[in-house]
Amino acid sequence: MNSKLTYNKIFRKAVIACLILLFLFATLCTCKKDDTQNSKLEKINLNIKKSDGTVVPVKTELAKTREEQAKGFMHRKNIPSGTGMLFIYTKDTKLAFWMKNTPTPLSIAFIDSTGKIREIFDMTPFSTASIKSTYSVRYALEVPKGWFAENDITCGDILDISKLK
Template sequence: MWRYSRLNHLVSLLLVLLVATGSHGRQALVTANGSVLELPRDQSPITFETTRLRIHAAAGGSHELLVEVAGSTIQHQRGLMYRTAMPENSGMLFIFSHDHTSGFWMYRTHLPLSIAYIASDRCIADIRDMFPCSEGPVSLCQREAVAYRPAQPYRYALEVVQGYFSHRGIQVGDCLEWD
């Protein structure tokens, strides 16, 4: 089992590094969790480790996702920028060293997303739907886009395809586990 898991992880990392020429001067990549990333030629790919994450919903059942883990400042800044497709059972888990109250915004993010802000006890403190802000300079996006701020402090954040939480009855108070 360990060998298969390790081999699967290595193959996934190789997929991230496989660069194909895309249209409009972009590089088309497939990430470790199956997302499609179309980077402008002036941007370099950033690799993320993946982990399995399970959400235990009080409304019934548990839900497993394969998520990319953003733990560094550079990974936090890139997040899900430039993604043009993402499998429904995947996402990105942001891990911070201390609690935050600042919001997320969607600069150069092409997909509508839902975000769960997760407290240090790994239970969901807030959920928000977020909408793309994919074109224009940073200042325009920051001015016109909503900063998606949580109602409570959080230590982690999980971004998934918009509607993932609501379609599964996942709500504030539900807890998560991951390695």
């Protein structure tokens, strides 16, 4: 009789341990979600027109306020290809960006008030070095590092800003 009770206790403990492991596994699997889904920023689909006429879509989050712009992609670990964040300013100005608290490597395009890409730079995770625009610009578009190069997007290409007005 004692061996049956011992067996039942062991069985219950094993079932409980399996349930705990299953719960932990399910929790960990949901943690690697696309971080952009959690963003409360307004989202909009924009297009970049290349010099050869080809159009490249980019799903963007819009950073319009100082608070949104200060936070940017900080603490985001997963930024899918084809997505980005567009920083919108009310007037043309020289901009400076850094990567403090940003674990994901990014590329940034500085864009003038007509939508023309003036400069593109790669940025290093967690760096506090400033990446500065040479020109006065109205917008900055951050995307995963290398996305501009992978899509052959270069200076002179045009971001269609008509949806922003």
